[in-house]
Amino acid sequence: MAKRVLTAIGGISAGWGTVFAAILGLPGSVAAAGEQQALALPLGSRPNIVLIITDDQGYGDLSCHGNPILKTPNLDRLHAASVRFTDFQVSPTCSPTRCALMTGKHEFRSGVTHTILERERMSLRAVTLPQVLKTAGYSTGIFGKWHLGDEPEYRPDRRGFDEVFIHGAGGIGQTYPGSCGDAPGNSYFDPAILHNGKFVKPRGYCTDVFFRQATQWIEQQKGRKPFFAYISTNAPHEPLIVPEQYEQLYAGRVPEKTAKYWGMIANIDENVGRLLDQLKDWGIDRDTLVIFMNDNGGTHGCKIFNAGMKGQKGSMWLGGTRAASFWCWPGKLKPGDVDRLAAHIDILPTLAELAGAQIPAEAGPLDGRSLVPLLTNPSADWPDRYLITHVGRWPKGAVIDDFQYVRAAIRNSNYSLVFVSPQEKPQLFDLRNDYGQQKNIAEEHPEVVACLKVQYDRWWREVRPCLDFNEAAQGPPINPFKKLYWEQFPDERPTSEASPTSEGTRASEGTRASAAAAISEGATASAAGR
Ligand SMILES: [Ca+2]
DSSP states (O other): HHHHHHHTTTTTSSSSHHHHHHHOOOOHHHHHHHHHOOOOOOOOOOOOEEEEEEEEEHHHHHHHHOSSSSSOOOHHHHTSEEEEEEEEEESSHHHHHHHHHSSSGGGGGGTTTOOSSTTTTTOOTTOOOHHHHHHHTTHHHHHHHHOOSSSSSGGGGTTTTTTEEEEEESSSTTTTTSSSSOTTTOOOOOOOETTTTTEEOOOSSSHHHHHHHHHHHHHHTTTTOEEEEEEEEOOOOSSOOOOOOHTTBBTTTTTHHHHHHHHHHHHHHHHHHHHHHHHHHOOOOGEEEEEEEEOOOOOOOTTTOOOOSOOOTTOHHHHHHHHOOEOOOOOTTEEEEEEEEEGGGHHHHHHHHTTTTOGGGGOOOOSSOOOOOHHHOTTTTOOOOOOEOOOOOTTTTTTTTGGGTTEEEEEEEEEEEOOOOTOOOOOOEEETOOOOOOOOOTTTTTHHHHHHHHHHHHHHHEEEEEEEGTOOOOOOOOOOOHHHHHHHHHHGGGGGSSSSSSSHHHHHHHHHHHHHHHHHHHHHHHHOOE
């Protein structure tokens, strides 16, 4: 019951500052403390869990969501067999969503306000989803993208994952000044992957590699312990690199970038289908909960189809934050739509409840709440709530409070209040009749504007102290993934990068970082005001 009290708090929790100051426990102590406190299982058994999250695929990049050109037959099959949350919200970019998913809280509470600049690092005080599941006896594995800190203490092997098979930074081959960077010169084909502390060089295309490794790991776990496989693809994030045959599915029918991007999704779809078939072949499909979601709004498909929404990745409009959310557990969950307001922050409390895991006190109050009532009954009692979106990404060294009303939004089931900039009045939208956020009704409903703004301001005061965690952090002179790679493969170290403090290297990295940042977030430049 204690857990339900914590998770019933909703999008805004009270007194976080006090609780945070009181946190003394270390994540490493969580498992030991929790092992004695396993709870009853609401659905009668403890599922294996496979959580698939794609990178920069939008809500509209699925044929089951109405895309008129893209075909995703395997994801459609999963959709048809799942409970689907149709108003499911994530954060506008990569690290923020992953942090919220891992902690059950708005990402700002863990200091994550960007995707680079050390501001992608999830506070070391955070209690993570795999740590919670481990208290209920789960094996935990991550396959793909982490993007919550590349330094050793921030990496997933110290954050609750037993099996770690990841690239660095926000994508394969990315590099930024400071800590955030992948193995040097890394590629989507035959990538260098950090596997439990050592680089390996598996053959094949990145998405195939991640699914293949996850499948092998699942095979080792099945029948021994319940497992949590977190499959986090770097695709279809830029750069748009995909085996030719997938691009050919769409080449000539849509712009070249969209053909590559949808080709990357077609490849993901094929991998999802293979994994679903494998679970069935092994006879564990009815013991396994498969969840599929995307991490933020779309990019290269939005101009063709965006499910009627405004905005895309990097935006506080709903097109930046609405995501797919499929929950498939054959024999346990009855397929169908759930239209109640749900979010990534709900995943931790939901999986904890399904696994019978006690959420440790060190986690503090969560923003999320368990979706179990809705998974079993789409019309279950579900009190309304407030959810906050803030794009973050203010420039390094900025006065943070100047950004309180920059690219942010607060919503409940009926209304969304959007802050574009401090110079503009906030805009109000009636989401029941205008999910596309076309008609600003702020003038007609000042009382609703005032109410939502009070809640938003309260949230800002609450999270404001947490925003300093990473703000002034100085990253190491050389990316930890590069350092580790060159330690393992000294012959591959270029002479120009021989000195970690080489100014030439740093300048060059800075330039590449700016260019890469422009590319990786460029699709959102107009929405993001950059
Ligand atoms: Ca992303």
